[in-house]
Amino acid sequence: MATSTIKTEHIIKFTAAEIANLWSSYFNDTLAVCTITHFLAHIQDKEIETVLNMALDHSNTHIGKLKSFFNEEKLTVPEAFSIVNDVYPDAPRLFTDDFYLFYIQNIGKLGLATYTLALSNSARLDMCEYFTECLNESSALFNKATEILLKKGSFSRAPFIPDKEKVQFIEKQSYLGELLGKPRPLNVIEISNIYFNLIQNQLGKTLLIGFSQVAKSTKVREYMIRGREISDKHVRVFCDILDKEFLPSAGSWDSLATDSTSATFSDKLMMMHVTMLNSAGIGHYGMSIGTSARKDIGADFLRLMLEIVAFSEDGANLMIENSWLEQIPQAMDRDKLAENRD
Incomplete structure (x- = not known):
């Protein structure tokens, strides 16, 4: 160092x-x-x-x-x-x-x-x-x-778009779009956000497919299957947005999990793995909301983020139920100290 x-x-x-x-x-x-x-x-x-x-x-x-x-x-x-x-x-x-x-x-x-x-x-x-x-x-x-x-030749590139011949400025508030009606084309920041989150959900989906096959606990297995379905849904939402703009979406990685059903990792490790990906996903969606100018795109990210928040909370409860969730260092409870004074 x-x-x-x-x-x-x-x-x-x-x-x-x-x-x-x-x-x-x-x-x-x-x-x-x-x-x-x-x-x-x-x-x-x-x-x-x-x-x-x-x-x-x-x-x-x-x-x-x-x-x-x-x-x-x-x-x-x-x-x-x-x-x-x-x-x-x-x-x-x-x-x-x-x-x-x-x-x-x-x-x-x-x-x-x-x-x-x-x-x-x-x-x-x-x-x-x-x-x-x-x-x-x-x-x-x-x-x-x-x-x-x-x-x-396995790298998934974000879509290409044609270059503008000159600098342009936004002239109408309609650029921000509405929740209903035909919106303007996606800008490159919105395309970048959608594509990044699409790839991350493909990663999560493949992991969850594998984890669902090898989890020992029935509850953990059901949680992984639920997560697999959520990731698949989010992938399809992002692909649909790109398809409507005639932009290519990324290839699927679903087939890259084998057919193994033997215990590979502890249920605790797999649950924490998913928990970490959930936290990252919530952060990425939040950043995407803040940088997407089209209202409908922001609304899509918000509803998908809320779905991950609910899924993540259920995962935390499952880990607490099994005593798998270590307590992070926290501040002192001053009220409790005051109540227990001599």
Whole structure:
């Protein structure tokens, strides 16, 4: 890790934001180690194997550094996930090699966003340096996965549109559109939002197809099937919007789950995996609402986001029911302390 040129003469404790970043990162990296370790047990494509090993090395290194940060401040290290408790080593492959690459590239997008936010919320210099390093590693991993996808002809490109010959300005309020009636054509920001969320839902749908096949608990299996149907619905909504504009949508990745029904990951790990994707999806939809100028597009994102919020809440309740949801560090309950005073 790079050494900072600026030093402080006093010890600065972690802020709540920095503890949140450490906590989330530890869960993400332990989950990644479990997931990628299973992928590597069945990988056949050597090029994709290099990307998986790159991702695994990053996460293992991160876990060591994160533990050091926790221990330094005498903070409890989360239980999170482990290969011993959350991976069935003899399970057959659940996804194809091509999906492994698709997974790494698109989870990489989430990593870029997560580390950018963590960096912007950090005050301690060692935290800033750590998350800068993580951001650089995620960029390199994303670029490598993208390079191989392009080489294999598997990269899903957003639609192309013709260029305007001159600068134009919006002249009518009707540009914002109405909830009823024929709207104006999509602009590039709206196309970008729709396409990004379409791809992320395809990732979620394929994961949920696989998870629904191997979950041990009936309730977890039913939750995964419900999530699969929600993701499929959202994919179709986004495809329909693009189709109405005569714009191409992305190819389907549904077939990249195998027919395995053997337990592959613990139900706890799969539920947390879906929970993390739910959180990311809610954030992406919220950002899309804020940057989509057409009212009907914003309304679509809002209703879809509310569906994910309800699905996510049910998932949290299921995890609480099974004692799978670790409590995040929280502020003191001052009222309770006052009530219990001597």
